[in-house]
Amino acid sequence: MRTSLKWVGAVIALAAAAALPLETAGSQEVEPQGFISKLLRGSQDSEPSAETAPKRVPFSQSEVQLSFAPLVRETAPAVVNVYASSRVEVRSPFMGDPFFERFFDLPQMPPRVQSSLGSGVLVDPSGIVVTNYHVIRQADEVKIAMADGREFASEILLKDEGLDLAVLKIENGGAFPSVRLGDSEALEVGDLVLAIGNPFGVGQTTTSGIVSALARTPRGITDFGFFIQTDAAINPGNSGGALIDMKGEVVGINTAIFSRSGGSNGIGFAIPANIVRAVVKAARNGADYFERPYVGASYEPVTPRIAEALGMERPAGALVTNVAEGSPAMQAGLKSGDVIVAVNGTPVDTPDALEYRLATLGIGENAEIETLRGGRKETLSLAIERPPQDVGRPVEIGGEGPFAGSSVALLSPSLAQRLRLPVNLKGVVIVDVARNSPAAKLGLRKGDILREINGEEPKNAEEARRLAESNTRWWRFSLERDGRLLRQMLRY
Numbered sequence: 001m002r003t004s005l006k007w008v009g010a011v012i013a014l015a016a017a018a019a020l021p022l023e024t025a026g027s028q029e030v031e032p033q034g035f036i037s038k039l040l041r042g043s044q045d046s047e048p049s050a051e052t053a054p055k056r057v058p059f060s061q062s063e064v065q066l067s068f069a070p071l072v073r074e075t076a077p078a079v080v081n082v083y084a085s086s087r088v089e090v091r092s093p094f095m096g097d098p099f100f101e102r103f104f105d106l107p108q109m110p111p112r113v114q115s116s117l118g119s120g121v122l123v124d125p126s127g128i129v130v131t132n133y134h135v136i137r138q139a140d141e142v143k144i145a146m147a148d149g150r151e152f153a154s155e156i157l158l159k160d161e162g163l164d165l166a167v168l169k170i171e172n173g174g175a176f177p178s179v180r181l182g183d184s185e186a187l188e189v190g191d192l193v194l195a196i197g198n199p200f201g202v203g204q205t206t207t208s209g210i211v212s213a214l215a216r217t218p219r220g221i222t223d224f225g226f227f228i229q230t231d232a233a234i235n236p237g238n239s240g241g242a243l244i245d246m247k248g249e250v251v252g253i254n255t256a257i258f259s260r261s262g263g264s265n266g267i268g269f270a271i272p273a274n275i276v277r278a279v280v281k282a283a284r285n286g287a288d289y290f291e292r293p294y295v296g297a298s299y300e301p302v303t304p305r306i307a308e309a310l311g312m313e314r315p316a317g318a319l320v321t322n323v324a325e326g327s328p329a330m331q332a333g334l335k336s337g338d339v340i341v342a343v344n345g346t347p348v349d350t351p352d353a354l355e356y357r358l359a360t361l362g363i364g365e366n367a368e369i370e371t372l373r374g375g376r377k378e379t380l381s382l383a384i385e386r387p388p389q390d391v392g393r394p395v396e397i398g399g400e401g402p403f404a405g406s407s408v409a410l411l412s413p414s415l416a417q418r419l420r421l422p423v424n425l426k427g428v429v430i431v432d433v434a435r436n437s438p439a440a441k442l443g444l445r446k447g448d449i450l451r452e453i454n455g456e457e458p459k460n461a462e463e464a465r466r467l468a469e470s471n472t473r474w475w476r477f478s479l480e481r482d483g484r485l486l487r488q489m490l491r492y
Helices: 002-018 032-041 069-078 098-103 273-284 304-310 328-332 351-359 413-418 438-442 461-468
Strands: 079-088 112-124 128-131 141-145 151-160 165-170 192-197 205-216 227-230 242-244 250-257 268-272 297-301 318-323 339-343 366-373 376-383 406-410 428-433 449-453 474-481 484-491
Touching (some): 069 192, 069 242, 112 192, 112 273, 128 273, 141 165, 165 273, 227 250, 318 351, 339 351, 406 461
Antiparallel strands (some): 079 141, 112 128, 141 151, 151 165, 205 227, 242 250, 297 318, 318 339, 406 428, 428 449
16 A cells, blocks of 8 residues: 555656756756656657667556567577587497407497587578587587578588687578677677577577676686676577677677576676677688787786786786787887787777787788886787798697697797797697597697607607607606696506
């Protein structure tokens, strides 16, 4: 009863206010009904267009009861299911054993087929599909299932593990429903969004929510760390699906969730559409991986202690720790100890934000870099260049030693940047580790630098292969990982 009286009182107060003129700056009288209407519309003198209308909350029952159905009807046909399958060799536990192979005829076991299910988004009527890399990782065959039940074979145009993005092309030509990539920079915290995908394989599902945060950097998902966070329910199987804004454009590719149970807890992450657009452009130009711009510098976050030492108001930016000789960073005038705080006028708070801003720029352009040096701000012009060609190709290690199944290459500044290592590091680095290989079982990782193998330091990739394929049962080696030197001795 008291609640009802409060509502009645509010209505009477509003009616009483409507009977009195309202004063604004300049002592101009404004009709109360017009003032309230303009206030609810966003204080626009004329009816705003859909592109320029300010954002506001719904203020009537009819607006609260509005439906997303027209938006879903327009965009959902462009969201597809991605089926990836790969053949895995099944080995008997007795294969390789001299005794059993000598006295028993071990049959060859048929390969086992592993499959994964995810989502994808058609971003071009010609059949170009964007999905996550982890959906099609090591896939031998990828099929696309449309929302209307049709299935098509596809080829992989581009895949990038660091960004967790892949671009596919439906092999059968034709006009397919598609949705446009929007401007993820225009997003604000609180904007309404829809997540469309195929969670748990139950079929196409749409969930709604808001943008919870921007520029999130959750670790353990990908090397890339500049995500859109949303509370729209995202579950396993949503990977590669679309995050749609209220204009019906894709503003993100749903990638991961933060969950202890495996289900949605209202913390989901999507890759911004602006970096997706750059990856799709690279695939259309014939690239099979996304070429990040080469800067030739290493960075670390600005901590509160560093900010205090540099006289900064708050800890923000990317602290330059190393600059490679002859790199675009050196030519621009960057020095160790500089703090990069903005790119083309847009503030950067972390090294991940800096790399994101640079990655969305085209090769051949110049970026205006705002730095803090000695307490003063300076603006430098940084050329966005293509990474230089690596000195040598990766070399695969064979044999029966603990390094078998790994691939190594001589470190260069561009390779170091691609592996997210300091650009001044030298040596032979592991660039790939085959699944279920001896190297993988030993725990070797991509980015490990081989410092010593059985008392010798490898000078190049070929020498590393020679040392790693030695005919010996005793192994003593050391490698550098995350700035630490790890030593190991084992009988293999």
